[in-house]
Amino acid sequence: MDWDNLRFFLELARSGTLQSAARRLEVDHTTVARRIQALEKQVGTPLFSREADGHRLTEAGRRLQPQVEAMEAASLTVESTTPASEQGLSGLVRIGATEGFGTIVLAPRLALFAGQHPKLVIDLLAMPRLVHLSRREADIVISLERPARGPVVVTKLTDYTLRLYASKQYLAQHSAIRTREDLRGHTFISYVDDLLFSKELQYLDELYRPDAFALRSTSVLAQYQATAAGAGIAVLPAFIADRDKSLKPLLPTQANFTRTFWMSMPAETKHLARMRAVWEFLRETAAAQRDVLIRDQA
Numbered sequence: 263m264d265w266d267n268l269r270f271f272l273e274l275a276r277s278g279t280l281q282s283a284a285r286r287l288e289v290d291h292t293t294v295a296r297r298i299q300a301l302e303k304q305v306g307t308p309l310f311s312r313e314a315d316g317h318r319l320t321e322a323g324r325r326l327q328p329q330v331e332a333m334e335a336a337s338l339t340v341e342s343t344t345p346a347s348e349q350g351l352s353g354l355v356r357i358g359a360t361e362g363f364g365t366i367v368l369a370p371r372l373a374l375f376a377g378q379h380p381k382l383v384i385d386l387l388a389m390p391r392l393v394h395l396s397r398r399e400a401d402i403v404i405s406l407e408r409p410a411r412g413p414v415v416v417t418k419l420t421d422y423t424l425r426l427y428a429s430k431q432y433l434a435q436h437s438a439i440r441t442r443e444d445l446r447g448h449t450f451i452s453y454v455d456d457l458l459f460s461k462e463l464q465y466l467d468e469l470y471r472p473d474a475f476a477l478r479s480t481s482v483l484a485q486y487q488a489t490a491a492g493a494g495i496a497v498l499p500a501f502i503a504d505r506d507k508s509l510k511p512l513l514p515t516q517a518n519f520t521r522t523f524w525m526s527m528p529a530e531t532k533h534l535a536r537m538r539a540v541w542e543f544l545r546e547t548a549a550a551q552r553d554v555l556i557r558d559q560a
Contacts (some may be wrong), residue, residue, distance in 0.1 A: 271297075271298060278316040278318070280316075280317065298310065305322070309326060355385070357404070359404040360404065361388050390482065404525050406462040406522070413528065415532050419525040422522075422523065423501075424465060425519070426495060427498050431492035432493070442469065451478070453480065465519050489503070497517070
C-alpha cells in the first residue's frame with residue numbers, strides 16, 4: 263500500500279477539508295482529492311463522506327485511522343533518531359502567533375534563523391485571530407490562553423506588558439490625564455468587542471468604559487497606527503508602542519496590564535528535530551527579548 267496515499271488520508275482525516283490538508287502537505291487540493299480516490303480504490307471502499315463543510319470519515323475510515331497513525335508514529339521515531347547535525351534541519355514548520363508578537367518580535371528573528379538552515383521552511387501565521395492547533399493550522403501555536411485539553415505539549419513562553427498610550431500630538435490638544443477620572447470625555451481606540459478572539463484582550467473593562475471610540479479594529483497594528491496618528495488613546499503592548507517616541511504612556515501606576523503568551527505543539531511531533539529546534543529557538547527568542555516584553559512602570 264502506498265504510504266504517500268496514507269499520509270494524505272491522515273492529513274485529511276485530521277484537518278477535515280481538502281484545502282486545509284493541501285496547505286499542510288504543500289500541494290494543490292486536487293492532488294489531495296486524487297490521492298484519496300486512489301486509496302479508496304485500493305482498499306475497495308469509501309473512506310470519507312463528502313459533506314457541505316468538508317470531509318468526514320466513514321466507518322471504514324475510522325477503522326483505518328489508528329493503523330495509519332501507528333505507521334506514522336513509527337516513521338517519526340525513525341526520523342527522530344537521525345541526528346540533525348548529520349542531515350541538517352529540513353522540512354516545514356508553521357508557527358501561529360498573535361499579530362503584534364509575530365510581526366514585531368518573531369518575524370525578523372525567524373527570518374535569520376531560517377537563513378541559517380537552507381532546507382528548513384518557516385511559515386509564520388501572524389494573525390489577529392486564534393490559530394487552531396487542533397485543526398492542524400499550525401505546527402506550533404503561540405496564544406494568549408493556555409490550551410485546555412488535547413495531546414499537546416505546552417509551556418509558558420513569556421509574560422508581556424501593556425500600557426495606556428496616547429501620542430504627544432493628541433495630549434497637546436486635549437485635557438491632561440492624571441487619574442482615571444480624567445479619562446472621561448477622551449476618545450479611545452480599541453478592539454471590536456464581538457470579534458475578540460480571547461478574553462485576555464478585554465483590557466478596558468479593567469480600566470475605564472470609554473465615552474467614544476475613534477476607531478475599533480481587530481488588528482493591534484491598526485490600533486497602534488491610529489494612536490500614533492493622534493486619533494485617540496489605546497491600550498497597546500509595550501513591545502510595540504515603546505519603539506515609537508511619539509507615544510507617551512499614561513497613568514503608569516494605574517494602567518499597566520500583564521498578559522501571558524503560551525506555546526504549544528502536538529505531542530506526536532515533539533521528537534522531530536525541526537520541531538525541537540524551532541521550539542527551543544522561540545523560547546530563546548522570548549528570553550532574549552524579556553526587557554522589551556516586560557516593562558517596569560514608567
